Amino acid sequence: MSDLPSDRYQGSAWTHGPLIVGVPWEPPRRLVARAAELADGLDVHLVCAFVDPSGYLAEFDAARTRTAGSIDPQPNRESLFPAAEVRSALQAVLGTPGETWSLRVLNGSVPEALARLADSTGAAAIVVGGPRYGARASFSRLLERSVSARLVRIQRRPVIVVPGLPRESRF
Template sequence: MDDLPFDRDQGSVWTYGPLIVGVPWAPPRRLIVRATELADGLGVHLVCAFVDPSGFLAEFDAAGTRTAGSIDPQTNPESLFPAADVRSALEAVLGTPGDTWSLRVLNGSVPEALARLADSTGASAIVVGGPRYGTRATLSRLLEQSVSARLMRIQRRPVIVVPVP
């Protein structure tokens, strides 16, 4: 019983921290509703986490080496605030953020960013959508594991996968 692969809180096998749900740019309603139902049932706060994979963690750069300039000569003003679209989609389903839910915007590799957030918040579990279907998604998985598969390898807490048709 002592070798359970996830963290404990007060002797139980389930912590009482928030529930993390990884949300893509266009969050599927089914994923959000299921995560909300689970968080409500557990009586925990829901943290919706949007990870921008095109960004990177600047905190690991040596001091004084960070620059504010882009290497991309073409700027796209819409790409500067992708989280605004995510927040609008979440508010359409959940209402205004507050006591029951919040939004976190992260950068970097999606599974690693979600795992770091779960560790820093003492999350009870992480909820993600299932792998996408189609030829393009299958080819993408040949090059890189799905978010859910990678999370299950690197995370010590439960990972709940919600099938999204």
């Protein structure tokens, strides 16, 4: 590659930032393990991102700059349940979060949330699982495109798709 002009790669999205892996509620071991191996090989931090599609981001303002609060004074403990389950599943494969990996919980459309996170962290790449198998998954793809297909269209950085296995074992 030394014979290629260096200006050809200026503006490239590849950085030495963290590696983002989008994880579903029941993260497949294969996806998590492959993402961890890649992050280790690149010597970068692994950010596991769980996106709750039932909640949407209403604003980007930091909490300290907001002038209004929730009308419900009680915290929504139920909304923390999926994140706790995901964290437990990830810890079974990756160990305790810390220097090598962390978990981020996001809301909204999965591809857009992963893209925002990648942009805000200067991520090197995004890793996602390939399309699921089965009749239910096929019907779901008729209604909404796969996360990997949408990410490839909206993201300038590399998107790495880890293929799944039919009836892949979950945690």
